Amino acid sequence: MIGTGAGVRGRAVTAATIAIAVLGLSVAGGRLSAAAGQQRASSGPLPETFGFGRPATPAAIAELDIDVMPDGTGLPPGSGTAADGAQTWGRACRGCHGPEGEGGTAAPVVGRDPSGRPLTVGNLWPYATTLYDYINRAMPRPTPGMLTPDQVYSLVAWILAKNEIIAEDAVMNAETLPAVVMPARDRFVPDDRRGGPEVR
Amino acid sequence: MTARSDRRTTSRGQLTRRELLAGTAGAIGAAAVAPVAGQQAIETTRRPGRGPSEIDQRSSFVTPRRDPSATSSRTPLQDLRGTITPADLHFERHHGGVPEIDPARYELVIHGLVERPRVFSLADLKRFPSTSRICFLECSGNLRRGGPETLPQMVCGLTSQTEWTGVMLSTLFDEVGASPNATWFLAEGQDAAVLTRSIPMEKAFDDAMIVYAQNGDALMPGNGYPARLLLPGFEGNSSVKWLRRIELADRPFMTREETSKYTDPLGDGNTMRQFSFVMDARSIITDPAYPRVIEPGWHEIRGLAWSGRGRITRVDISTDGGASWHAADLQAPVLPKAHVRFRYLWNWTGGPGEIMSRATDETGYVQPTWDALREARGPRTRYHQNPITSWTVGDDGRVLFGAERVQS
Numbered sequence: 001m002i003g004t005g006a007g008v009r010g011r012a013v014t015a016a017t018i019a020i021a022v023l024g025l026s027v028a029g030g031r032l033s034a035a036a037g038q039q040r041a042s043s044g045p046l047p048e049t050f051g052f053g054r055p056a057t058p059a060a061i062a063e064l065d066i067d068v069m070p071d072g073t074g075l076p077p078g079s080g081t082a083a084d085g086a087q088t089w090g091r092a093c094r095g096c097h098g099p100e101g102e103g104g105t106a107a108p109v110v111g112r113d114p115s116g117r118p119l120t121v122g123n124l125w126p127y128a129t130t131l132y133d134y135i136n137r138a139m140p141r142p143t144p145g146m147l148t149p150d151q152v153y154s155l156v157a158w159i160l161a162k163n164e165i166i167a168e169d170a171v172m173n174a175e176t177l178p179a180v181v182m183p184a185r186d187r188f189v190p191d192d193r194r195g196g197p198e199v200r
Numbered sequence: 201m202t203a204r205s206d207r208r209t210t211s212r213g214q215l216t217r218r219e220l221l222a223g224t225a226g227a228i229g230a231a232a233v234a235p236v237a238g239q240q241a242i243e244t245t246r247r248p249g250r251g252p253s254e255i256d257q258r259s260s261f262v263t264p265r266r267d268p269s270a271t272s273s274r275t276p277l278q279d280l281r282g283t284i285t286p287a288d289l290h291f292e293r294h295h296g297g298v299p300e301i302d303p304a305r306y307e308l309v310i311h312g313l314v315e316r317p318r319v320f321s322l323a324d325l326k327r328f329p330s331t332s333r334i335c336f337l338e339c340s341g342n343l344r345r346g347g348p349e350t351l352p353q354m355v356c357g358l359t360s361q362t363e364w365t366g367v368m369l370s371t372l373f374d375e376v377g378a379s380p381n382a383t384w385f386l387a388e389g390q391d392a393a394v395l396t397r398s399i400p401m402e403k404a405f406d407d408a409m410i411v412y413a414q415n416g417d418a419l420m421p422g423n424g425y426p427a428r429l430l431l432p433g434f435e436g437n438s439s440v441k442w443l444r445r446i447e448l449a450d451r452p453f454m455t456r457e458e459t460s461k462y463t464d465p466l467g468d469g470n471t472m473r474q475f476s477f478v479m480d481a482r483s484i485i486t487d488p489a490y491p492r493v494i495e496p497g498w499h500e501i502r503g504l505a506w507s508g509r510g511r512i513t514r515v516d517i518s519t520d521g522g523a524s525w526h527a528a529d530l531q532a533p534v535l536p537k538a539h540v541r542f543r544y545l546w547n548w549t550g551g552p553g554e555i556m557s558r559a560t561d562e563t564g565y566v567q568p569t570w571d572a573l574r575e576a577r578g579p580r581t582r583y584h585q586n587p588i589t590s591w592t593v594g595d596d597g598r599v600l601f602g603a604e605r606v607q608s
Contacts, residue, residue, distance in 0.1 A: 144394070194563075
C-alpha cells in the first residue's frame with residue numbers, strides 16, 4: 001500500500017529512459033513500445049488514453065489493498081501479544097504447524113538454526129511485516145482472510161516470541177512490528193545470474 | 201454368410217465390433233478370429249461414424265494425463281509431439297486452490313504510483329490492442345529426482361507452452377499514467393492465497409502481458425481464468441493468476457513468495473539469492489524415455505529445449521553418457537523464451553547406452569551438469585535447478601531415468 005497517485009507528475013519519462021537503456025526499447029508515436037514487433041501494442045499511433053475502464057475510487061482501492069510493506073506501510077490499527085496469540089494459535093494454527101510451531105503437515109515456523117535446518121521464520125524470514133501480510137491474507141489455510149487485526153498481531157507476536165526474536169510480553173502493533181529486526185534480515189542478495197557461459 | 205447380409209440381421213441396423221469381426225471371419229471362411237493388419241481399415245468403412253458434435257473428445261485410445269499432487273499437476277511431456285501444450289494438459293501450480301470466478305464480476309484494479317488509478321473489467325481488457333505470443337511457462341521448482349522408473353513428466357513436467365493472447369502491460373501502464381518514480385509493481389491474485397509478487401517495472405515495459413486467452417480459447421481455470429499476468433522467461437510463480445490488483449511502488453513489497461519462498465540458498469551457507477526471476481536454459485529428451493523399450497536400429501531422439509533469456513541456439517546430444525556430443529536439429533521456428541523441439545537420428549546397435557541433451561542459448565549459457573550447479577550454488581539450492589539429465593538404455597532396450605546424473 002502506498003499513495004494513490006496524488007502528487008504524481010508527468011509521464012513515465014524516467015522509467016522509459018531506464019527501460020530504453022536496459023532493454024533496447026524504442027519510443028514510437030510518443031508512446032513506449034518495445035523494439036520487436038511482437039511486443040508492440042500497435043503499429044500505428046496510439047491515443048493518449050483509450051478511456052477504457054473507470055476510475056478506481058480510494059474506497060474501492062482500500063477494500064482490496066491489504067499488503068503490508070517492510071516499513072509498516074499498510075499495517076492497520078490494532079495490537080496483540082504472544083499470550084493473546086497462544087489462544088488463536090491453539091485454535092487456528094497448531095493443527096498444521098504443531099503445538100509449538102515445530103511443524104506438522106505444514107512447515108515449521110519456529111527455529112533459529114543458522115544453517116537453515118529446517119528453514120523457519122526464525123532463520124529465513126527477513127521482515128516481520130511479511131508475517132502480518134501473509135497470515136492476514138492467506139491463513140489459516142481452510143478459512144483464510146477471517147482473522148481480525150488483533151488476532152493477526154497476536155499470532156505474529158506469538159511466532160516472534162517463540163523464535164526468541166521479541167520478548168514474551170512485547171506488544172506488536174503498527175509501530176513496533178516494523179522495528180523488529182529479523183535474524184535473516186541481511187541474508188538476501190540480488191540475483192547475479194546474467195546468462196553467458198558462467199554457471200551461477 | 202457375408203458381412204453385408206450379417207449387417208441386415210442386426211437390430212437397429214448397427215453392427216457391434218464383435219458382430220462385424222464374426223461376420224468378416226465368416227466371409228473369409230476362417231475358423232478362428234484373429235485381427236490382422238488392414239482388417240480394421242475395412243471395418244470402419246462398413247458403417248457410418250458418429251456425427252458432428254459440439255465439442256470434440258480425444259480418441260478413447262488416447263489418454264494423456266497430468267500427474268497431480270496436492271499442490272501441482274505435471275504436463276505429460278512424453279505424450280506430446282509438438283511445442284504447444286494442449287490447454288487441458290498445461291501444468292498447474294497453485295497455493296490456495298483454483299478459484300471459480302464469474303467473468304461478469306471480474307475486475308482488475310491498477311493503482312499506487314499512477315496518475316489515474318483505474319478499474320478494468322474483462323471486457324475492458326479485451327478492448328485494448330491485443331497481442332499473441334508463444335512462450336513457455338515453467339515453475340522454478342521444476343525438478344524431481346526419482347529412481348530409474350521416472351517419466352519425463354515427473355522429471356520436469358512443470359513446464360508447458362502456450363500461445364497466449366492479451367494486452368501488453370505497458371499499454372495499461374500508459375493508460376493509468378505510471379509514475380517515473382515507480383520501480384516495482386505488486387501483482388496480486390484473487391485465489392485463497394491472495395498470492396503476491398513484486399516485479400521490476402523494467403519487465404512491464406519489456407514484454408509483460410495481461411493475458412485472457414490460452415491457445416486461442418479462454419484461459420483454463422487452473423491457469424488463471426479469466427485473466428493472469430504473463431512474464432515471458434520468468435519463473436512461473438511470478439506470472440500471477442486470477443489477477444485482481446496491481447500496485448505500482450518505488451520499492452519491492454517483500455512478500456512471502458519472494459522472501460521465504462522462491463529464493464535460492466547459495467554455497468556460502470548463509471546468503472540467499474532473491475528475485476531470481478529468469479529461467480536458465482534447459483532441455484530434456486522426451487523420447488525415447490522411460491517407459492519405452494526400444495529395438496536396435498534407427499531412433500529419432502526427440503525433446504524440448506528452452507531458455508528464459510532468449511532463443512535456444514544449439515542442442516547437443518550424447519549417446520555415450522557424455523563422452524561425445526553431436527549437434528541436434530532444431531525445429532523451426534525457434535522463438536525466444538519458447539520451447540523448441542530438437543531431433544537427432546541415432547542408430548542404436550544394441551549395447552548399453554546413455555542418452556543426454558544439453559541446451560545452449562543465445563547468451564552463450566550452456567545447460568550445466570548437476571555437479572556444476574552444485575559447485576556454483578552449494579548442495580542446498582532449492583529452485584532453478586536445470587541440470588543435464590539422462591536416460592540409460594539397457595541391453596534389453598529398456599529405457600530408464602539416469603538418476604545418477606542428477607544425484608551427487
